Amino acid sequence: MNALDFERPTSLAEALALMTPSPQGSQAWLAGGQSLLAAMKLGMATPSLLVDLQDVPGLRDIRVETGPDGAPALWIGAMATHASVAASATVRGFAPGLAALAGGIADAQVRNMGTLGGSLAHNDPAACWPGGVLAAGATIVTSQREIAADAYFQGLYTTALASGELIVGVRFAQMAGLHYLKFEQPASRFALVGVAVAHTGAGQVRVAVTGLGMGVTRWSDAEEALSGQLGLAALSAVAPDSLSALGDLHASAGYRCHLAGVLVRRCVSALTGEALPRHAPLAPPAVRQAPAEAGQEAAPKDGFGGRQLLAAPPAQVWQAILDAKNLQASIPGCEALAQRSPTDYEATVKVGLGPLSVRFKSDVTLHDLQPPRSLTMVFVGQAGALGSGQGTARVRFAPTADGGTVLHWWVQVQLSGRLAQFGNRLVEASSRKLSEEFFERFSRLLGVSADHLPPPSAWHRLRRLLVRWFSLFRK
Numbered sequence: 441m442n443a444l445d446f447e448r449p450t451s452l453a454e455a456l457a458l459m460t461p462s463p464q465g466s467q468a469w470l471a472g473g474q475s476l477l478a479a480m481k482l483g484m485a486t487p488s489l490l491v492d493l494q495d496v497p498g499l500r501d502i503r504v505e506t507g508p509d510g511a512p513a514l515w516i517g518a519m520a521t522h523a524s525v526a527a528s529a530t531v532r533g534f535a536p537g538l539a540a541l542a543g544g545i546a547d548a549q550v551r552n553m554g555t556l557g558g559s560l561a562h563n564d565p566a567a568c569w570p571g572g573v574l575a576a577g578a579t580i581v582t583s584q585r586e587i588a589a590d591a592y593f594q595g596l597y598t599t600a601l602a603s604g605e606l607i608v609g610v611r612f613a614q615m616a617g618l619h620y621l622k623f624e625q626p627a628s629r630f631a632l633v634g635v636a637v638a639h640t641g642a643g644q645v646r647v648a649v650t651g652l653g654m655g656v657t658r659w660s661d662a663e664e665a666l667s668g669q670l671g672l673a674a675l676s677a678v679a680p681d682s683l684s685a686l687g688d689l690h691a692s693a694g695y696r697c698h699l700a701g702v703l704v705r706r707c708v709s710a711l712t713g714e715a716l717p718r719h720a721p722l723a724p725p726a727v728r729q730a731p732a733e734a735g736q737e738a739a740p741k742d743g744f745g746g747r748q749l750l751a752a753p754p755a756q757v758w759q760a761i762l763d764a765k766n767l768q769a770s771i772p773g774c775e776a777l778a779q780r781s782p783t784d785y786e787a788t789v790k791v792g793l794g795p796l797s798v799r800f801k802s803d804v805t806l807h808d809l810q811p812p813r814s815l816t817m818v819f820v821g822q823a824g825a826l827g828s829g830q831g832t833a834r835v836r837f838a839p840t841a842d843g844g845t846v847l848h849w850w851v852q853v854q855l856s857g858r859l860a861q862f863g864n865r866l867v868e869a870s871s872r873k874l875s876e877e878f879f880e881r882f883s884r885l886l887g888v889s890a891d892h893l894p895p896p897s898a899w900h901r902l903r904r905l906l907v908r909w910f911s912l913f914r915k
Contacts, residue, residue: 442486442488443488444487444488444489444490445488445489445490446489446490446492447489447490447491447492448491448492448494448495449491449492449493449495449496450495450496450497451496451497452496452497452498452499452583452606452608455469455491455493455496455606456583456604456606458489458491459491459603459604459606460604466486466487466488466489467487467488467489467490467491467604468485468487468489468490468491469491469493469558469561469606470490470491470492470493471493471518471519471555471557471558471561472521472550472553472554472555472558472559473553473558474546474550474553474554474558475554475558475559475562475564476558476562483824484798493518493519493606494519496519498517498608499517499518499519499520499557499608499609500517500519500520500521500524501515501517501520501609502514502515502516502517502520502524502525502528502530502531503515503530504530504534507611507613509613511613511614512534512614513611513612513613513614514530514531514534514535514538514611514612515609515610515611515612516531516538516556516609516610516612517556517557517608517609518555518556518557518558518560518606518607518608518609518610519555519556519557520555520556520557521551521552521553521554521555521556522542522543522545522546522550522551522552522554522555522556522559523542523543523548523551523552525538525539525542525556526539526540526542526543526551527539534612534614535576535612535615535618537572537615537617537618537619537620537636537638538572538576538612538618540619540620541568541569541571541572541620541636542556542568542569544568544620544622545568545569545629546628546629546630547629556569556610557607557608557609557610560573560580560592560599560607560610561599561601561607562597563593563596563597563598563599563655563656564597564630565596565597565650565651565652565653565654565655565656566625566630566631566632566634566650566651567630567631567650567656568620568622568631568634568650570593570648570650570655570656571620571622571631571634571635571636571648571649571650571656572618572620572636572648573589573592573610574589574590574593574636574646574648574656574658575618575620575636575637575638575646575647575648575658576589576612576613576615576618576636576638576640576646577589577590577613577638577640577646578610578611578612578613579610579611580592580607580610581607581608581609581610581611582601582605582606582607582608583605583606583608584602584605586611587600590658593655593656594655595654595655596654596655597655598655613640614641615638615639615640615641616639616640616641617638617639617711618636618637618638618639619636619637619707619710619711620634620635620636620637620707621634621635621703621706621707621710622634622635622650622651622703623651623699623703625690630651631650631651632651632690632691632696632699633649633650633651633652633691633696633699633700633703634649634650634651634703635647635648635649635650635659635700635703635704635707636648636649636650636707637666637704637707637708637711639670639711643667643668643670644667645663645666645667645670646658646663647659647662647663647666647704649683649700651696652683652684652685652686652696652697652700653685653686653688653693653696654684654686657683659682659683659700659704661678661679661682662675662678662704665677665678666708670708670711670712671708671712671714672705672708672709672712672714672716672717675701675704675705675708678701678704680697680698680700680701681694681697683696683697683700685697685700745848745849745850745851746848746849747846747847747848747849748846748847748849749840749844749845749846749847750844750845750846750847750882750883750886751843751844751883751886752844752845752886753839753843753844753845754812754813754837754838754839754845755811755812756845756886757812757837757845757847757886758811758812758837759812760882760885760886761882762806764777764778764779764785766882766885767785767787768787769881769885770878770881770882770885771787771789771878771881772791772877772878772881773789773790773791774787774788774789775788775789775790775799776788782806783805783806783807783809784803784804784805784806785803785804786801786802786803786804787800787801787802787804788800788801788802789802789821798823799823799824800821800822800823800829801821801822801823802819802820802821802822803819803820803821804817804818804819805817805818805819812837813836813837814834814835814836814837815835816832816833816834816835817832817833817835818831818832819831819832819833827856828856829853829854829856830853830854830856831851831852831853831854832851832852833849833850833851833852834849834850834851835847835848835849836848836849
């Protein structure tokens, strides 16, 4: 059992003083605890010190104040519970859409314990508050600075917060209207998909979508259409497939994108008072198969994959990717990596996603080596009491006309134990996130500037997925 200290400061200065770097381990703020305590029970978060914020004065304040631009602004303290925001006459008068959002979070028990600051700090990819805050273009005020919502949210369980930095409140500028709707996953009441539309005045419209798998994001196509004309007609040219999503056992990626399109129309209807048109039942769409590239085998039905362009010839990439030193330097969170034989590696990797952290001890075996064209990796990662992961990665290197290499990959993974409780969508999303860093590091090792890499695209994001798994269990 992990040792755990508990402090309950009575002032902000006292709370911040407790967050000084400690050799004993990590510290964590305890706000509502609805996410952190669950992660601790699963062993996914192991802080050595909890600093309970409920007795710090001023963090629960809800008021209308004068903003930096001299206009009225709504201030909601970080420790304000979802229930208190929903019940606040101040919030209902200034931004009724925010009160409605807070009132629809989870159940009464969670609403009375969970807090605005806790939700934003955790930044769950299916949480409601990130959608409302991002759509509103709010400002997150911390103990050190003020952060615009666009800069604050940085992906899956990731924010701009530095170590020891504390959210003290959120400032919302005046809005002409905000509406948030979600399609709930019935067991957890998290958003299968959630959409927030904010009309901020002067014709500007912001649209935020949550539940797609990679964290809250703005829907730029919908914003451009609605900023010119806030109405249902403006959405006729906005295609749901302009969004990127991940699928899982609850909903496919295509279904999530379709839901986002439905919800954005309903939000606009609520803001404008327009009646939604009646639609005939949807016919099942025709399945379109992307043509396979020359010499490329068809992708299996399960798993995920992609490709990465590298500015180095296949022979150089082949040698670099099999080198233990290069792998350890490229893999995010790799604490140790050893090559036991030409085809066997063992590694210890710590993977962190916000407050969640998992340490894997992994074995990787290489099969079907055809240098410098292709290889297959079979990996087994053990995370102790949390469970394990097993999988196969197929990797292929194709030369390009300019002397570079296209790295194609496809990964199939299965989790067991407590790790499986987090679901395939979280696994895939975290894989994509770590893959970006892996390829950036690996490209630098090859002497390739990031400026020479292809710009991110939907297909390139998929490719990063490989490396994420490539890095996660290669470790």
